[in-house]
Amino acid sequence: MRHGILSTQMLKSPLLQQKRVHGVGGGGKSKSLLFSMNLTTLIDAFCILVIFLLSNMNGQLQNIEVGKNTVLPTATVSEIMSAGVVIRMENNEIYIEDKKIAVENIVQSLIDHKTEEKNSLIIQADKNSDYDKISLLLRAGGQAGFEKYAFAVLPGTYAATK
Amino acid sequence: MGLASSSGGKKDLNVELNLLPVFDILSVCICFLLMTVVWVEVRALETKQAIGGQSLSETDPKPSIWLSIDEKNNITVTFKSPKAQETSSLVSAKNGQIDWSKAQNLLLTTPSKKIESAHILPTKTTKYDQVIRLMDLLKQNGIKDVGLSPI
Numbered sequence: 001m002r003h004g005i006l007s008t009q010m011l012k013s014p015l016l017q018q019k020r021v022h023g024v025g026g027g028g029k030s031k032s033l034l035f036s037m038n039l040t041t042l043i044d045a046f047c048i049l050v051i052f053l054l055s056n057m058n059g060q061l062q063n064i065e066v067g068k069n070t071v072l073p074t075a076t077v078s079e080i081m082s083a084g085v086v087i088r089m090e091n092n093e094i095y096i097e098d099k100k101i102a103v104e105n106i107v108q109s110l111i112d113h114k115t116e117e118k119n120s121l122i123i124q125a126d127k128n129s130d131y132d133k134i135s136l137l138l139r140a141g142g143q144a145g146f147e148k149y150a151f152a153v154l155p156g157t158y159a160a161t162k
Numbered sequence: 163m164g165l166a167s168s169s170g171g172k173k174d175l176n177v178e179l180n181l182l183p184v185f186d187i188l189s190v191c192i193c194f195l196l197m198t199v200v201w202v203e204v205r206a207l208e209t210k211q212a213i214g215g216q217s218l219s220e221t222d223p224k225p226s227i228w229l230s231i232d233e234k235n236n237i238t239v240t241f242k243s244p245k246a247q248e249t250s251s252l253v254s255a256k257n258g259q260i261d262w263s264k265a266q267n268l269l270l271t272t273p274s275k276k277i278e279s280a281h282i283l284p285t286k287t288t289k290y291d292q293v294i295r296l297m298d299l300l301k302q303n304g305i306k307d308v309g310l311s312p313i
Contacts, residue, residue, distance in 0.1 A: 039181045046188035053195035064204055073294040077301040078205035122206065127291035131284040134293070135313040142211060142312070149310075150206035151294060158262070158295065 064124060064152060065098075073127040075153040084120035084150055085113045087137055089129060094137070103136070110144035120148035207297055209308050227269075227280040227305070229296055231288050235260045237296075239268055241277070260292055269299050279307040286313055 064081070066072060067090040087110070088095040095101065096109045110121070121141040125134060141149060223244035230238045235255040242248050253264045280300045284293050293310065300308050 039185055043181055043185055043188060046185070046192060050188060050191050050195065053192065053199060056199060057195070066202070066204065072204065073291040075205070075207050075294055075298040077298055078207055081204060081206040120208075125290055127289070127294070129290040130286060131288040131290060131293055132286040132313055134290050135286075138211065138310060138312045146211075148208065148210055150208045151297075152204050153207050153294060155203065155205050 064122065066124070066152075070124065070126045071128070072124070072152055072154045074156045074158060076155070076157055078153050078155050079150075081122065081150060081152070082120060083118055084122040084148075085110060085118050085146075086122045086124060087141070089123075089125040089133055089137065092133070106137075106140040107143045110140060110146070114144060114146070119146070120150050121146040122150045122152060124152040207294060207301070209297070209310060211309060224279060225277045227277055227300070228283065229280065229300075230283040231260070231285060231292070231296075233285050233287055234258070235288075235292075237265055239265075243276075260295075262295070265296070266299060269303050277305060279309065280305045281309045281311060283311045284313075 064086050067088065070088075070090055086097055087106075088098075093100060094103065094106060096106070097113060099109075101109050121137075121144075123134065123137055123141075125137075138149065225241070225243040228238075228240040228242060230240070232238070235258060237253040237260060238250055239253065240248055240250045251268060253261055253268060255261060256264075282293060282296055282300075297308050297310075
C-alpha cells in the first residue's frame, strides 16, 4: 500500500509540484503566492457547453427575422423552414427580402427573386392580419409562378392564444 | 511546449498535458455558438397551390373536405366524395368567434384515411391566425394537401 500507484501519483502530481503555497505546515520555508489552477474541470464544463450548443443548432435552411410589430401565428404541426423567397407584411407595407415594394411591383419583384433553389414563397404576416391582405400575397405568388407556399409560424400549442 | 515532464533526476513517464490551448479553442467555440444560436425558432406550415388551368374533367375526383368560413365566423364543413353524396355540417360561431372545440371535434373525428385534400375558403375579414389554425387542425387530422382559396 505504501508503494501503491495512488500514493506515487499523489506525490508526483503536477499540481503538488507546481504549488508554491504551502498550506500544510510550511516547515519554516518562505511562502510564495504562485499557484497553478487545475483547468481539467473547467474544460469538462466547457466541453459539455459546446456539445449542448452544437446539439441545439437546428438544421434550418432559412433563418428569417421577425419584425418588431409582427406576432406570428402558432401551429402545432409545423416543418423546418426550407429556402425560399421571403415576403413580409408589416403595418400594411410589403417587403420582399427586406426591401419595401409597392403593391403594383410585387409580381415582378417575386419573378426577379425566384431561383431554382428558392422556389417556395415564405409568407410572414401578423396573426391579426385580415385574409384579404394574405390573399393579395397568394395571388401575387401564383402569378409569379410559385407553387409551394410556406407560412411562417411559431411552434406551440393554442392554450395561450385562446 | 505541449508536454511538460516533471522535473527530477530520473526520467519520469508521468507527463502533464498543456490544456491552455484546448481551453482557448473551447472558449472561442462557445462564444461563436452563443452568438449564432437561434433562440426563437420560426417554423413553416407548408401548402401547395395549383397554377394554371387544368380542366375539371382531367382531374381525378377524390374525396375532399371544404371548409367555408363566413363573415360571422360560422364554418360550413362539406365532405365531398365522388361515390357518395355530399354531406355538410355547420359549426356555429361562439361569441362572435370560431367555436374551436366544436370544429376540432368535428375534424378530428372525421375518418381521414380516404380524404387526401382539404380546401379552406375564408372571407375578407377572416383573421390570418384563424386560417392557420384551421390548416393546423386539418394537418393534425392527417390531411397533407391543404389548399387556400384566394379571394
